[in-house]
Amino acid sequence: xxxxxxxxxxxxxxxxxxxxxxxxxxxxxxxxxxxxxxxxxxxxxxxxxxxxxxxxxxxxxxxxxxxxxxxxxxxxxxxxxxxxxxxxxxxxxxxxxxxxxxxxxxxxxxxxxxxxxxxxxxxxxxxxxxxxxxxxxxxxxxxxxxxxxxxxxxxxxxxxxxxxxxxxxxxxxxxxxxxxxxxxxxxxxxxxxxxxxxxxxxxxxxx
Amino acid sequence: xxxxxxxxxxxxxxxxxxxxxxxxxxxxxxxxxxxxxxxxxxxxxxxxxxxxxxxxxxxxxxxxxxxxxxxxxxxxxxxxxxxxxxxxxxxxxxxxxxxxxxxxxxxxxxxxxxxxxxxxxxxxxxxxxxxxxxxxxxxxxxxxxxxxxxxxxxxxxxxxxxxxxxxxxxxxxxxxxxxxxxxxxxxxxxxxxxxxxxxxxxxxxxx
DNA sequence: ATAAAGTGTTTTACGGATAAAACACTTCTT
DNA sequence: AAGAAGTGTTTTATCCGTAAAACACTTTAT
Numbered sequence: 001x002x003x004x005x006x007x008x009x010x011x012x013x014x015x016x017x018x019x020x021x022x023x024x025x026x027x028x029x030x031x032x033x034x035x036x037x038x039x040x041x042x043x044x045x046x047x048x049x050x051x052x053x054x055x056x057x058x059x060x061x062x063x064x065x066x067x068x069x070x071x072x073x074x075x076x077x078x079x080x081x082x083x084x085x086x087x088x089x090x091x092x093x094x095x096x097x098x099x100x101x102x103x104x105x106x107x108x109x110x111x112x113x114x115x116x117x118x119x120x121x122x123x124x125x126x127x128x129x130x131x132x133x134x135x136x137x138x139x140x141x142x143x144x145x146x147x148x149x150x151x152x153x154x155x156x157x158x159x160x161x162x163x164x165x166x167x168x169x170x171x172x173x174x175x176x177x178x179x180x181x182x183x184x185x186x187x188x189x190x191x192x193x194x195x196x197x198x199x200x201x202x203x204x205x206x207x
Numbered sequence: 208x209x210x211x212x213x214x215x216x217x218x219x220x221x222x223x224x225x226x227x228x229x230x231x232x233x234x235x236x237x238x239x240x241x242x243x244x245x246x247x248x249x250x251x252x253x254x255x256x257x258x259x260x261x262x263x264x265x266x267x268x269x270x271x272x273x274x275x276x277x278x279x280x281x282x283x284x285x286x287x288x289x290x291x292x293x294x295x296x297x298x299x300x301x302x303x304x305x306x307x308x309x310x311x312x313x314x315x316x317x318x319x320x321x322x323x324x325x326x327x328x329x330x331x332x333x334x335x336x337x338x339x340x341x342x343x344x345x346x347x348x349x350x351x352x353x354x355x356x357x358x359x360x361x362x363x364x365x366x367x368x369x370x371x372x373x374x375x376x377x378x379x380x381x382x383x384x385x386x387x388x389x390x391x392x393x394x395x396x397x398x399x400x401x402x403x404x405x406x407x408x409x410x411x412x413x414x
Numbered sequence: 415a416t417a418a419a420g421t422g423t424t425t426t427a428c429g430g431a432t433a434a435a436a437c438a439c440t441t442c443t444t
Numbered sequence: 445a446a447g448a449a450g451t452g453t454t455t456t457a458t459c460c461g462t463a464a465a466a467c468a469c470t471t472t473a474t
Contacts, residue, residue, distance in 0.1 A: 020306055020375075043402045051310040056372070063379035065395035067284060069402050074281035075325070076405045077274060091460090099227055103258040111422055118282070123461060125424055147422045147469045165263070168227075172270035178404030183397060188272035190386075190394040195250045195276050197385030198283045298430090318452055330431060332454055354439045354452050418473075425466070436455070443448075 020048055020064050045069045077175060084171055088164055093119060095164070097127050098136065098153065102161045107140065107150035136160060227255055227271050252276045284382055291378055295371055300326060302371070304334050305343065305360065309368045314347065314357035343367060 042050075045068040049061045078092075085095050100116040101108055108116070114124040128151060131137045136157035142148045153161065176184055249257075252275040256268045285299075292302050307323040308315055315323065321331040335358060338344045343364035349355045360368065383391055 020303075020310075020372075041403065043399050043406060045402065046399065048310065052372075055310055055312060056369075059373060059376060060380075061376065062391070062395075063376050063383060066383055066391055066398065067288075067379045069395065069398035070277065070281055070284065073398055073402050073405060074277055076402075076409050077277065080405075080409050081274075093460095096227075103227075103255065103262055105262060109422075110424090114423095120462065121423060122425080122463080126460080129424095145422080145470065147467095149423085162263075165227075165259075166266060169266065169268065169270050172274045173267075175405065175408070176270055176273055176401070178408075179397075179401060183400070184269070184273055186393070187397040187401065188269075188276065190390060190397065191273065191276035191280055192250050192253065193390070194383070194386060194394065195252065195280050195283075196248065198280060198287075198382065199250060201382070201385075202283050202287050300430090316452075317454090321453095327432065328453060329433080329455080333430080336454095352440065352452085354437095356453085416474090418471100420469105420471070422469085423467080426464085427462100428464105429462085430460090432457100432459080434456085434458105437453080439451085439453100441448100441450070444446090 020052065020068055043069070043072075045072055077172075080175060081168065081172060084167060085164070088160065090164070093117070093123065094127055094131060095168075097124070097131060098157060098161050099165070101137065101151065101153045102158060102165075107152045109142075109148045109150060111148070113151065131157070227259065227275055250276070250279075252279055284379075287382060288375065288379060291374060292371070295367065297371070300324070300330065301334055301338060302375075304331070304338060305364060305368050306372070308344065308358065308360045309365065309372075314359045316349075316355045316357060318355070320358065338364070 045064060048068065049064050052059060052061050052064070082092055085092060090098070096117040096119070097113055100113055104116070110121065110124050110128060113119075113128070114121045117124070119127075128137065128139075132139060135154055137151050138154050139149045139151055142150060179187065252271060255275065256271050259266060259268050259271070289299055292299055297305070303324040303326070304320055307320055311323070317328065317331050317335060320326075320335070321328045324331070326334075335344065335346070339346060342361055344358050345361050346356045346358055349357060386394065
């Protein structure tokens with residue numbers, strides 16, 4: 001299972017540089033030789049930072065080094081990981097819904113699913129309709145409160161999820177293959193710290 | 208300039224957990240005390256990993272620690288940084304177009320802008336129309352090849368960009384405020400390494 | 415008991431992005 | 445000098461997500 005592109009006529013990347021414009025894919029090096037570890041190759045974000053530095057020499061572009069790269073990594077990873085999902089006929093948001101139902105391993109209301117997957121109620125309504133039509137989830141009315149219903153995976157939905165998840169995780173692992181064990185751990189830790197801070201600052205309004 | 212939420216009736220986060228479902232914002236700790244550094248608070252991704260571990264004890268969830276957090280950080284940051292842009296009447300993709308024109312500091316064709324901002328040609332066409340109508344960019348026909356035109360910033364467009372960019376960068380800096388200098392550098396380095404590998408694997412088809 | 419307020423979900427209107435097709439040229443080939 | 449291929453850009457049809465409104469209740473207050 002090798003990470004390959006998804007292709008598509010007009011499109012190639014996942015839309016939106018996200019950061020400060022990102023850059024073209026053209027590499028700096030000349031004739032591409034074997035796997036000679038050149039070590040002075042520049043990633044897209046470094047190139048963009050250099051461009052900005054030239055225009056605004058007084059500007060401290062340091063934040064781009066983190067945020068820009070985060071954006072760009074996300075976009076590349078997102079694009080890569082969407083492909084295997086699509087092969088199973090699922091979009092990522094749909095996968096997220098099924099995933100929430102599977103990992104919490106109980107019935108969920110549409111509202112709970114929305115909160116769990118960080119989606120709007122409206123979006124969840126639509127996804128559930130589709131997933132229900134495809135026989136992956138079922139709905140059971142609440143008998144106390146007739147506004148709400150309880151959703152759960154069908155046997156087929158659960159089977160699909162149990163088939164896809166390990167694939168997806170190991171595919172993700174292959175994307176990280178370039179980094180050794182130690183660095184992956186460091187990266188995970190640093191991102192975890194950042195995430196915790198961000199949740200504190202930005203996610204404060206969720207409770 | 209404090210990082211605040213964007214609000215919006217139905218919505219709150221930026222849609223799409225991106226990863227393996229992410230989790231609700233409910234913190235694990237009990238009564239929220241002062242700023243006592245509890246240190247054993249769990250981020251959303253850790254919670255989700257724990258949930259999966261319970262369902263599939265044999266599954267190696269390690270990749271989620273990186274990819275899931277990357278996704279989640281991206282989403283939170285994206286949501287946060289879009290707000291100041293919107294206050295200037297710009298969407299992020301529009302900002303990316305203006306940014307490309309500013310930092311490359313020369314005329315660009317629609318195709319070049321598309322490659323530079325990782326957008327589809329169709330999307331760029333629309334954005335350029337809007338930006339042109341707003342007087343932020345101008346179009347000059349090529350006189351060799353009548354298919355192409357050359358775009359550049361108007362004085363107003365350049366002024367806007369020069370006003371916004373430092374704001375945006377320092378805003379981004381404030382999002383990273385939780386991490387000390389050393390960790391920011393480490394994070395930038397690790398992400399840079401990852402990005403380079405990803406570009407090699409996934410971006411191979413761009414040249 | 416009834417009205418007012420609140421909550422959970424769905425519907426509607428609309429904007430933005432995409433894939434594919436259509437255009438409008440330019441550049442090769444013979 | 446045509447005709448065929450290729451290239452850069454725009455248009456079209458369609459999908460998907462959101463914000464806001466609408467529903468369909470339940471709960472609270474009087």
